[in-house]
Amino acid sequence: MHSSPGLHEAAGPGLAEECSTLGGCRTGTAKVTNAYDLPARRVIHTVGPKYALKYHTAAENALSHCYRACLEVLIEHGLQSIAMGCIYTEAKNYPREPAAHVAIRTVRRFLEKHKDKIAAVVFCTSTASDTEIYKRLLPLYFPRDKHEEEIAIAKLPADVGDENGETTIDERKIRITAIPAASVAFPRPLSTSEDVSANNLALTMRRKNSHIDSLLDPSFMCLSKDPDMRRKEQWEKVAQAQSGWSCAKWLGLGDLGGPPLSAAEEYSLHARYLARANALNLTEIAEMKIVYRGGVDNEGRPVMVVVGAHFLLRCLDLERFVLYVVKEFEPLIQKPYTIVYFHSAAALEMQPDLGWMKRLQQILGRKHKRNLHAIYVLHPTLGLKATIFALQLLVDAEVWRKVVYVERLLQLFRYVPREQLTIPDFVFQHDLEVNGGRGLVVDPRTKFITNRTTSAPR
Structure with a gap:
């Protein structure tokens, strides 16, 4: 999976000729070609993202798209096994261990939905550091026994992605809040230029706030705390710790306040x-x-x-x-x-x-x-x-x-x-x-x- 000079050399000139007809490949997407001289039925090509600290979440999700797109192409062409290399590279400044987390958890999420259609997924590494990382992380996402499962629960990061393995940010989620109680508003007089039918006007007059509130389930809305409110409380704690009197600061020990990090x-x-x-x-x-x-x-x-x-x-x-x-x-x-x-x-x-x-x-x-x-x-x-x-x-x-x-x-x-x-x-x-x-x-x-x-x- 994914193109490289060594892959083209082993496959022969036919692979490069077919790749030139694909019209390129955007980051996060995948395309398939014949394998030619390689001991495989097909070769799936993808382009990994460039990593920048400012766009950390976007890079993680783009990398997740790469792995998921390759697995989707695998199923579309009736194939059941795939050997996946490390799509992230040092040339694109992607940190190896965070990228390995994204790769393994994306594959795990995909197999949960399509386990009957894929027989084997092989992670191929080319460096000793990558091999060490995968040996350490694979048992966390694919525990083989009860003991490894208990270790995985303790060592897995708190953010293991959504149902597709993508990183989620609470602040960017759509939140549903209760409609505040509003006084009954009388409709304004209609001008002659407004074309409103009598049926629509009657429907508007009959609509009750209680009917709308009945469609909103308060138990659903209160399942999790509002991320905006949680972030505001965290900022207030930090501001209070920095502005308030601190014995540690007074003794010259530095700033020991602030909320603990998850x-x-x-x-x-x-x-x-x-x-x-x-x-x-x-x-x-x-x-x-x-x-x-x-x-x-x-x-x-x-x-x-x-x-x-x-x-x-x-x-x-x-x-x-x-x-x-x-x-x-x-x-x-x-x-x-x-x-x-x-x-x-x-x-x-x-x-x-x-x-x-x-x-x-x-x-x-x-x-x-x-x-x-x-x-x-x-x-x-x-x-x-x-x-x-x-x-x-x-x-x-x-x-x-x-x-x-x-x-x-x-x-x-x-x-x-x-x-x-x-x-x-x-x-x-x-x-x-x-x-x-x-x-x-x-x-x-x-x-x-x-x-x-x-x-x-x-």
Whole structure:
């Protein structure tokens, strides 16, 4: 399914000749040709949408149309199986995981209606990242047993589309509200130029408001809260949190107010930031070495390293730094992972407030919270421990209770092997100054660690 240079080369020149007679193909539609030299009966062609953050919902629905149009063409031509490639491409800036959600849920919705007409749908991937994404998401939409079904209920995003798999926006839905009670209005006198029949006039006079109200079922209208009213209440809560007196603001902890985000809102927020991050060149943030990938810990979980002393708040664009963090963490948060934080010599630098940390957690999304195994903090200070305690109380206890304090490098290496970490020289020097008298000697030049040997007194 869908055209590509490799497909045309394998099919032979006949496919290109027939495609030239189709008159093009609009985004979201599908057309069919013969397969020629390919081991298939037909080839279905479609055009995926370009992705732009501003038109996120439109791109999702256009991608959903692509998959649904291909399945409709499949049934129209009496075919029962299809192999579907990834219609979304990096060239069109479409984030891979959100697009995979759209693809799988659209196929799921279509099969619910036409399960007797389709025997098999095969998702074909060409990269390791796509394969990993589909292996993880397919059991959520197609659980094979009761256990997978229970996991799917907990992990599925809140927005799984409508009956066709398309994204729905409450604010754009047509709402039905009760007709307000109105006083009886007397018809105005008719001018001679108005041509109204006597029957129509009598019908108008006899019409009662009660008759119209009887056609509107109040129980139907009250099934869900008015989205406009819900959004207004949310804005009022945000405005109240920002304008009102806040103990956290008074103490300099940042803005910790505002309503909590739902799962769908966090998913959408993360997708928007990830799309922006993939479209920008963030090399100046990478060169600061604040956040970088390590190896794996003792149990094979990937490690992300954070260096506190490199976080120079006075010369750092925080918004671009957040985008870089989202981009770097994205491959890790899909499965269990570990964070190693070097607080060595970081107490001298200004640090962001708790409100910023809360916002960062919301942007990273719930996968970060669920898959984070531990945060190993090396050389913690009393001030840092107090900050982490405040994070547990005011931001997110589930995440910040995973902090493990590590006083020396040798202790850290019990959790993460030395060869799996790239450690700055000043961390070794700090560890030598703090722990050198406790039986641990670290050479900052060779980074070789030994136990201090003491001679027995004579």
